[in-house]
Amino acid sequence: MLNSDKKIAGYDGNPKSITLSIILTTQNHAVPSCLDPGRIQYMIPKEIQCEILVIHYNQADTVRPAIEESTEIGSKDRKNEKTQYQNVANTNDLKHAWIGSKFTCAVMRGVELSNGNYILVADADYPYPEELLSQMINELIQSPDFLIIASRYARGSSVQSLSLGRTVISKGARVLARHGLNVQGIQDPLSGCFAISRPLLKTVKIEGQGDELLLEILVKLNRNKKGDYKIPAKEIPFGQKDKSAAKKINTDRIMSYSKAIWHLYLYGRKSDRLQSDNDRRVLKSHKSVLFLSKAGRFFTVGASGLVVNYLVSLLLSNLIQNIWYIHATSVGIIVSISSNFVLNKVWTFEDWDFSIKHFLRQYGLFLLLCSFGAALQLILVSVFVSYYHIQYPISLITAVSIASIGNFLLNKKITFGEKIWG
Numbered sequence: 001m002l003n004s005d006k007k008i009a010g011y012d013g014n015p016k017s018i019t020l021s022i023i024l025t026t027q028n029h030a031v032p033s034c035l036d037p038g039r040i041q042y043m044i045p046k047e048i049q050c051e052i053l054v055i056h057y058n059q060a061d062t063v064r065p066a067i068e069e070s071t072e073i074g075s076k077d078r079k080n081e082k083t084q085y086q087n088v089a090n091t092n093d094l095k096h097a098w099i100g101s102k103f104t105c106a107v108m109r110g111v112e113l114s115n116g117n118y119i120l121v122a123d124a125d126y127p128y129p130e131e132l133l134s135q136m137i138n139e140l141i142q143s144p145d146f147l148i149i150a151s152r153y154a155r156g157s158s159v160q161s162l163s164l165g166r167t168v169i170s171k172g173a174r175v176l177a178r179h180g181l182n183v184q185g186i187q188d189p190l191s192g193c194f195a196i197s198r199p200l201l202k203t204v205k206i207e208g209q210g211d212e213l214l215l216e217i218l219v220k221l222n223r224n225k226k227g228d229y230k231i232p233a234k235e236i237p238f239g240q241k242d243k244s245a246a247k248k249i250n251t252d253r254i255m256s257y258s259k260a261i262w263h264l265y266l267y268g269r270k271s272d273r274l275q276s277d278n279d280r281r282v283l284k285s286h287k288s289v290l291f292l293s294k295a296g297r298f299f300t301v302g303a304s305g306l307v308v309n310y311l312v313s314l315l316l317s318n319l320i321q322n323i324w325y326i327h328a329t330s331v332g333i334i335v336s337i338s339s340n341f342v343l344n345k346v347w348t349f350e351d352w353d354f355s356i357k358h359f360l361r362q363y364g365l366f367l368l369l370c371s372f373g374a375a376l377q378l379i380l381v382s383v384f385v386s387y388y389h390i391q392y393p394i395s396l397i398t399a400v401s402i403a404s405i406g407n408f409l410l411n412k413k414i415t416f417g418e419k420i421w422g
Contacts, residue, residue: 022051025055034126035122053096054096104216121193173190186218190212196217219264219267301340301343337370349412
């Protein structure tokens with residue numbers, strides 16, 4: 001239970017002054033799976049002004065959802081009264097909101113709707129012990145300038161054993177976050193429960209839309225400071241009692257995490273380059289360097305495509321009996337174009353959007369432009385040799401160079417939607 005002798009900084013004694021906002025997120029349409037907003041409210045001492053917001057995310061229908069309500073939050077008779085809400089519904093100190101996006105957007109929606117000087121976020125579909133929230137609020141009172149994190153891996157915590165595959169993926173994700181993004185002092189950078197002051201949160205520009213909100217806050221808090229700055233964070237260990245409550249790992253979850261890691265890595269590199277106005281001016285004057293860098297990557301990928309084409313064609317002609325060499329070569333061309341597309345998408349143009357519609361659209365454009373480049377090369381060779389009587393080797397090199405440059409510029413602009421220069 002909270003120590004009621006302590007007070008949150010900024011509380012002025014006015015009963016209308018809200019100092020603490022608790023944001024509970026849930027994927028359920030009506031009631032969170034684990035944390036009960038009513039029970040949480042009764043844990044808060046009366047002298048601490050508090051509001052609770054339940055944000056229902058990943059909701060397909062956000063127009064007129066139904067939810068159970070009672071005039072007394074936490075009442076045992078709450079099921080006897082039902083009310084139709086709009087997108088935001090108020091029940092005394094309790095608000096409900098529905099959003100179609102993921103965890104990060106849900107929390108930021110809660111932040112927009114809240115008024116507290118301090119914010120506690122918890123995934124209400126995860127079985128956090130009630131005493132853990134009390135500990136976090138106590139810690140927030142004692143250390144108002146710190147980021148308080150509910151940790152599954154800090155010293156004193158306990159985690160239920162998971163399958164080998166799940167354990168390896170979970171461990172790898174934490175190692176990648178801690179060491180790849182330089183948040184090494186935090187044992188659980190992917191926690192879904194944390195507390196932070198509103199002024200500290202305002203120093204961070206939240207751009208992600210997945211489930212990695214805490215990781216984004218940690219990375220950007222670290223990057224907002226210079227020198228040997230350490231993130232002002234404290235981790236509260238707790239025991240994980242129900243392993244079935246762990247979020248399922250699927251392809252979408254892995255892709256979302258990979259995308260978040262990549263964007264935060266790029267943010268770190270960018271923030272390192274833009275620490276001063278001089279750096280910004282240098283970056284603007286060096287757009288040509290960025291252009292040439294992408295061009296170099298594009299042509300390097302093209303060279304790798306030649307190797308892939310040769311190896312695939314050779315392997316097919318040797319491994320499959322009676323295969324026509326034209327068929328083997330055709331398969332080699334298709335495989336090399338496909339590998340070129342994926343490598344250019346991920347490496348050259350750093351596009352990690354692999355949604356099916358977007359991927360197929362880009363792949364179709366890439367095939368079309370590559371075909372156009374091949375046709376242009378044939379036309380140019382024919383013109384140079386037949387009409388201008390230029391030697392074939394020189395004509396071939398010139399035609400390949402022009403077609404390759406055109407292929408790069410067209411794919412940069414049309415397929416991947418980037419400006420030509422920059």
